[in-house]
Amino acid sequence: MAVLYIVATPIGNLKDITHRAIEVLSSVEMIACEDTRTSSVLLQHYQIDKPLFSFHQHNEHHKVDHILNILNAGQNMAIISDAGIPGISDPGFLAIRAAHQNGHTITVIPGPDAITTAVVASGLPCDRFTFEGFLPPKKGRQTRIKAIAESEITTVVYESPHKIIRFLEMLNEFCVDDRWVCVARELTKKFEELNRGLLQQVLADFKQRSSVKGEIVVVIAGKNYSE
Numbered sequence: 001m002a003v004l005y006i007v008a009t010p011i012g013n014l015k016d017i018t019h020r021a022i023e024v025l026s027s028v029e030m031i032a033c034e035d036t037r038t039s040s041v042l043l044q045h046y047q048i049d050k051p052l053f054s055f056h057q058h059n060e061h062h063k064v065d066h067i068l069n070i071l072n073a074g075q076n077m078a079i080i081s082d083a084g085i086p087g088i089s090d091p092g093f094l095a096i097r098a099a100h101q102n103g104h105t106i107t108v109i110p111g112p113d114a115i116t117t118a119v120v121a122s123g124l125p126c127d128r129f130t131f132e133g134f135l136p137p138k139k140g141r142q143t144r145i146k147a148i149a150e151s152e153i154t155t156v157v158y159e160s161p162h163k164i165i166r167f168l169e170m171l172n173e174f175c176v177d178d179r180w181v182c183v184a185r186e187l188t189k190k191f192e193e194l195n196r197g198l199l200q201q202v203l204a205d206f207k208q209r210s211s212v213k214g215e216i217v218v219v220i221a222g223k224n225y226s227e
Contacts, residue, residue: 002071004099005078006092008085008111011215012188014045016112022046024109029075032067034082034090055079060091067095071104083215084113089133089158114187118217119156121194122182125225129154135167142170149174152222161185161212168203171220175199180221186214 005024010016025031025048032055033039039052055063070077079086079095085108086092096106119126132155135144148155149171159167164183171179182196183206191214195202206212 001104002074003076003105003107004067004071004096005076005107005109006086006096007078007080007109008113009039009042009080009083010188011083011112011114011117012186012192014042016188017042017046018109018111021109021111022048025050025078025080027076028078030070030077032063032077032079032095034080038082039080055091055095057091060094064094064098068098068102071099072102085111088113088115112188114158114184114215114217115156117187118182118184119154119219121184121187122196122219124180124182124219124221125154129156129219131155132157134158134160145170146174148220149176149179150223151220152224154222154225155220157218157220159216159218161214161216164212164216164218165203165206167218168199168206172199172203175223177223179223180225180227182219184217184219185212187217189214 005028007021007024025043028050030051033052034056036052036054079092081090084090087096099106115131119129130151130153132144132148135141135157179199181199181202182194183202185193195205
């Protein structure tokens with residue numbers, strides 16, 4: 001049986017990769033990645049020359065068989081995403097499950113992830129929190145936001161820059177109190193920003209901007225939290 005390595009990659013700053021991740025990526029026969037162009041930048045930076053193939057949300061189902069063929073041939077391989085840990089709002093779950101079912105070894109190489117980075121940096125309660133990932137674009141979105149507004153524990157959400165204002169507006173509609181939030185943008189990158197404060201203040205700040213760019217994680221305190 002072979003080993004399927006699930007390797008965490010930097011969420012922004014290339015220096016955040018671990019020594020163990022570099023060792024594993026240098027040793028495997030093949031690497032599955034979301035976008036070969038993005039991953040090539042990281043691998044070339046660390047002088048890692050391995051065969052790559054794309055493994056993303058649009059081809060995940062039919063690439064699982066390809067991954068199994070590699071493992072069944074006795075070749076160790078790795079899965080990486082564009083940033084963070086594969087399987088967390090990124091492809092990976094189906095391949096990991098299939099590898100387990102076929103008796104292969106799964107080894108996770110831990111490292112950076114946007115969820116814990118944002119929730120710790122927010123200064124909001126993180127002894128318990130719920131991770132919602134990306135909310136549905138249409139159907140069910142309002143229901144999920146309403147549930148976040150009613151939650152008594154911290155919630156973490158991924159959001160796109162062109163939807164962040166509408167998300168904060170909808171959250172504000174459903175919150176009976178002025179909730180504490182932290183919008184973490186471009187974590188670990190040059191223009192990293194933590195916009196922390198009461199929801200209405202943070203919303204007003206974003207509404208006055210001409211544009212919003214970058215990867216965004218929103219941390220929302222539970223409804224009974226106050227400072």
